[in-house]
Amino acid sequence: MEARTRTRKRTRIVRASNPANAFRQEPPEFTRATFGFLSDSEVEWLKERVEDVLADYGVAILHPDAYERFLAAGATPGTDANRVRMPRELIREAMAAVPKSVRLGGKQEHYNIDLPRADRGFVMRTGTGGHGYVNPRDASYRKMDLDAVSEIAAVASTLDEVGFIAHPFVHGVPEVTSDIHSYGRLIARTPKHVWMQPYQWENVDYLMRIAAIAAGGEEQLRANPITSCITCSFTPLEFKYMDTHVIIKAGEYGIPLHACSLPSSGGTAPCRCPPWRSWRRPRSSA
Numbered sequence: 001m002e003a004r005t006r007t008r009k010r011t012r013i014v015r016a017s018n019p020a021n022a023f024r025q026e027p028p029e030f031t032r033a034t035f036g037f038l039s040d041s042e043v044e045w046l047k048e049r050v051e052d053v054l055a056d057y058g059v060a061i062l063h064p065d066a067y068e069r070f071l072a073a074g075a076t077p078g079t080d081a082n083r084v085r086m087p088r089e090l091i092r093e094a095m096a097a098v099p100k101s102v103r104l105g106g107k108q109e110h111y112n113i114d115l116p117r118a119d120r121g122f123v124m125r126t127g128t129g130g131h132g133y134v135n136p137r138d139a140s141y142r143k144m145d146l147d148a149v150s151e152i153a154a155v156a157s158t159l160d161e162v163g164f165i166a167h168p169f170v171h172g173v174p175e176v177t178s179d180i181h182s183y184g185r186l187i188a189r190t191p192k193h194v195w196m197q198p199y200q201w202e203n204v205d206y207l208m209r210i211a212a213i214a215a216g217g218e219e220q221l222r223a224n225p226i227t228s229c230i231t232c233s234f235t236p237l238e239f240k241y242m243d244t245h246v247i248i249k250a251g252e253y254g255i256p257l258h259a260c261s262l263p264s265s266g267g268t269a270p271c272r273c274p275p276w277r278s279w280r281r282p283r284s285s286a
Helices: 040-057 062-073 088-097 144-154 176-189 201-215 217-221 242-253
Strands: 060-061 083-085 103-106 113-115 132-134 141-143 162-166 195-196 227-230 257-259
Touching: 040 083, 060 062, 062 242, 088 103, 113 144, 144 162, 144 176, 176 195, 176 201, 195 201, 201 217, 201 227, 201 242, 217 242, 227 242, 242 257
Parallel strands: 162 195, 195 227, 227 257
Antiparallel strands: 060 083, 103 113, 132 141
16 A cells, blocks of 8 residues: 655745736836847847948838938938938937937826836737727627727726727728828827827828827927827838828927837748748658
C-alpha cells in the first residue's frame, strides 16, 4: 500500500485589481499590460534606419505647397517627381521641436487624457471603419447611420474603459460630406475626446471649424484640444494631398495628430509569398 505524503498548500498572493479605467493612473506597484517588445538599443537602431530612409530615399509629398515648404526648409529633390530627401540635421531639428507629451482634452476636465501615460499603459477607443451597425436591442443589422452614431456616443460616453471616441462613416447622407455629418453628430453628444477622420480634403476646414465651435472658440480649442485627427501615408512612403492638408490644418488649429503607423511603415505594402511547396510544413515520418 502506497504511503501518501501531505504537503502544505502554497499561499497564493491575490492582488486586488481595479477595473480598467482610461482616466486613472495606476499606482507604481501595479503592473499594467503594455505593448512593446523592443529594447532601448533596438529602438535607437530603428530611429537610425528611419533617418537613413528619409535622408537617402525620401518621401513623396503630393501637396505642392508642402513640397515647396520642405525645399525652403532645406530638403532636396528626390529621384522622382514629388519626392523630397530630408537631411539628417533637418530631421533631428524637427524631432527636437516636437512636444514630448500631448493632451487629448475632454469637454469636462476629468475626461482629459495625457499621453504618454505615466504608468506606461495604453488607451482604448471605439472603432471607426465599420460600415454596418448591429442593434444591441434585437441584433438586427443595418448600415451605419446618424442614429447609430448617437447610440455609440451614448454608450461609449459612460464606459470608463473607453478613452475617446472615433466618428464612423455613415450612410443616409451625401457621401462626400459623410465625415462632416458623422463628426458633427458625435462631438455634440459626448463630453469625451473625439477622433476626427476626414474623408475629403475639401471638408477638413469645415471639420476644424466644427471642433472650434464645440470647444467654444479657436483659442479654447488650442488650450484644450477636444479633438485630434488621424493622418497616414500611402505605402510606400507617399503622402497624398488630403493627408498632407490635414497635417497643415492640424498645426494651424493646434490639435494633436495620430500617425497611422501600419501604412506609414510599409505594413500595407504588397507582399510576394514564396511558393506553397517551399514553406509548407514537412510531413513527419514515423
